[in-house]
Amino acid sequence: MNYNWNWGVFFDPSPEGVGTYADMLLSGLLWTLATALCSWIIAFALGSIIGVMRTLPSKLANAIGTGYVELFRNIPLLVQMFLWYSVVPEILPQAWGDWLKQLPNASFYTAVVCLGFFTASRVAEQVRTGIETLARGQRMAGTALGLTTAQTYRYVLLPNAYRIILPPLTSEFLNNMKNTSVALTIGLLELTARARSMQEFSSQVFEAFTAATVIYLLISLVVVTLSGLLERRVAVPGSR
Amino acid sequence: MSATAAPAAVKPMISIDSISKWYGPVQVLKDCTTQVTKGEVVVVCGPSGSGKSTLIKTVNALEPIQKGSITVDGIGVQAKGTNLPKLRSRVGMVFQHFELFPHLSITDNLTLGQRKVLGRSNEDARTRGLKLLDRVGLSAHAHKYPGQLSGGQQQRVAIARALSMDPIVMLFDEPTSALDPEMVGEVLDVMVNLAREGMTMMVVTHEMGFARKVANRVVFMDRGEIVEDATKDDFFDKPRSDRAQTFLSKILAH
Numbered sequence: 001m002n003y004n005w006n007w008g009v010f011f012d013p014s015p016e017g018v019g020t021y022a023d024m025l026l027s028g029l030l031w032t033l034a035t036a037l038c039s040w041i042i043a044f045a046l047g048s049i050i051g052v053m054r055t056l057p058s059k060l061a062n063a064i065g066t067g068y069v070e071l072f073r074n075i076p077l078l079v080q081m082f083l084w085y086s087v088v089p090e091i092l093p094q095a096w097g098d099w100l101k102q103l104p105n106a107s108f109y110t111a112v113v114c115l116g117f118f119t120a121s122r123v124a125e126q127v128r129t130g131i132e133t134l135a136r137g138q139r140m141a142g143t144a145l146g147l148t149t150a151q152t153y154r155y156v157l158l159p160n161a162y163r164i165i166l167p168p169l170t171s172e173f174l175n176n177m178k179n180t181s182v183a184l185t186i187g188l189l190e191l192t193a194r195a196r197s198m199q200e201f202s203s204q205v206f207e208a209f210t211a212a213t214v215i216y217l218l219i220s221l222v223v224v225t226l227s228g229l230l231e232r233r234v235a236v237p238g239s240r
Numbered sequence: 241m242s243a244t245a246a247p248a249a250v251k252p253m254i255s256i257d258s259i260s261k262w263y264g265p266v267q268v269l270k271d272c273t274t275q276v277t278k279g280e281v282v283v284v285c286g287p288s289g290s291g292k293s294t295l296i297k298t299v300n301a302l303e304p305i306q307k308g309s310i311t312v313d314g315i316g317v318q319a320k321g322t323n324l325p326k327l328r329s330r331v332g333m334v335f336q337h338f339e340l341f342p343h344l345s346i347t348d349n350l351t352l353g354q355r356k357v358l359g360r361s362n363e364d365a366r367t368r369g370l371k372l373l374d375r376v377g378l379s380a381h382a383h384k385y386p387g388q389l390s391g392g393q394q395q396r397v398a399i400a401r402a403l404s405m406d407p408i409v410m411l412f413d414e415p416t417s418a419l420d421p422e423m424v425g426e427v428l429d430v431m432v433n434l435a436r437e438g439m440t441m442m443v444v445t446h447e448m449g450f451a452r453k454v455a456n457r458v459v460f461m462d463r464g465e466i467v468e469d470a471t472k473d474d475f476f477d478k479p480r481s482d483r484a485q486t487f488l489s490k491i492l493a494h
């Protein structure tokens with residue numbers, strides 16, 4: 001293989017005119033983090049609501065919850081990204097569509113919403129499983145005390161369910177972070193997109209993607225560590 | 241009907257009137273009728289699957305019924321305008337598997353309902369909760385979590401939790417059958433004291449010693465029916481039905 005290794009490439013000026021290739025990757029990293037965090041907030045809140053709906057004693061709520069999960073889980077993420085970016089602005093009322101299209105960083109907002117709705121379907125499944133794992137006994141105990149359904153969820157079911165599903169939720173968080181790279185297809189200059197343009201301009205493909213890989217791994221490491229700390233922090237004394 | 245039954249003028253605390261319940265095509269309660277008057281202790285027994293848990297859970301509407309009606313202290317459980325959370329808060333319930341809230345300390349288990357349902361202040365709820373914990377002999381464990389207590393201790397906390405709502409009646413669904421044998425006594429002692437203090441109780445149990453000690457009446461169920469509803473003495477000394485006789489001979493044999 002005739003490949004010119006050049007690890008110094010990161011300190012070469014980038015073709016953008018300002019900064020080095022390293023700065024370029026760093027800016028990609030920041031967009032990746034911003035997209036991952038913002039979409040996670042939507043995914044967590046919406047996913048919790050949908051997951052709860054699937055466990056409520058109401059047929060309508062179950063149906064809405066199931067419909068949501070099946071819809072968003074079964075359409076490929078790439079397709080969803082295109083739908084949000086190209087189709088949604090067209091089917092909205094004209095004025096809204098125009099407003100969306102002229103928005104600065106439109107690809108960022110689109111990616112946040114798209115990933116948020118997509119990951120919400122996965123969070124919902126975890127929340128539902130968590131609540132169902134608790135068996136009917138806990139729900140009955142709360143209800144028998146006189147707690148309303150909302151109070152039973154708030155004070156009994158959810159605090160336990162979130163503890164149970166903390167490890168799978170961590171994986172969903174990491175999946176969501178990795179899925180941000182799909183947003184390069186709608187023009188978001190996140191980490192993978194940046195590594196790709198670095199490779200195109202400098203021809204140092206291995207260096208560019210080694211850097212991206214290491215950065216993704218480091219984020220995972222940090223997230224897993226934080227999640228472990230959180231798990232210990234919220235662990236219930238005496239529980240196995 | 242029987243010598244110890246309350247006079248007709250006394251309003252029943254729980255009145256179960258011709259109720260039936262189905263799970264899909266399977267009828268699990270068949271036209272059941274019984275009453276519990278104030279201060280009475282009624283033991284419900286019968287073979288596994290006979291519908292005891294289902295019957296007791298219909299009293300606070302944890303299980304819905306399709307036919308018949310139930311009143312608790314004169315309030316219709318199935319009636320349209322009934323505030324079910326409020327009604328349930330006045331009916332204490334103790335489960336086979338304790339069902340303490342595992343993520344809350346013993347103190348918080350005892351105060352959650354008081355604060356969120358009855359609207360008591362933190363201090364008030366705490367004071368009452370700790371008093372009840374003392375009553376079940378567990379003052380030293382207030383700061384612990386359910387997972388740190390033995391089964392018997394957890395069940396005593398569960399009883400205290402139910403009592404913290406100042407219930408007018410207490411329901412027990414096999415409160416000792418998930419316990420190691422050596423812990424059954426401590427829970428039964430609490431229940432016996434409660435009965436002697438005049439608490440109205442409906443207790444699903446196979447502990448016939450408990451029934452002999454404090455029950456006023458025994459309700460015997462089989463295949464969804466109330467087969468026998470008799471005073472304690474009548475039930476133990478001269479059970480009328482074959483099914484009750486068979487059941488008694490089996491259960492008293494060991």
Ligand SMILES: Nc1ncnc2c1ncn2[C@@H]1O[C@H](COP(=O)(O)OP(=O)(O)OP(=O)(O)O)[C@@H](O)[C@H]1O
Pocket residue numbers: 263268286287288289290291292293294295
């Ligand atoms: N959720 C349910 N769906 C369908 N059938 C049920 C359900 N819960 C209970 N049953 C059935 O209803 C009948 C009565 O059950 P129940 O739990 O009331 O009996 P039990 O007398 O309490 O029995 P055990 O002594 O085993 O606790 C049983 O045949 C049981 O299989």
Ligand SMILES: [Mg+2]
Pocket residue numbers: 292293294413414
């Ligand atoms: Mg039962």
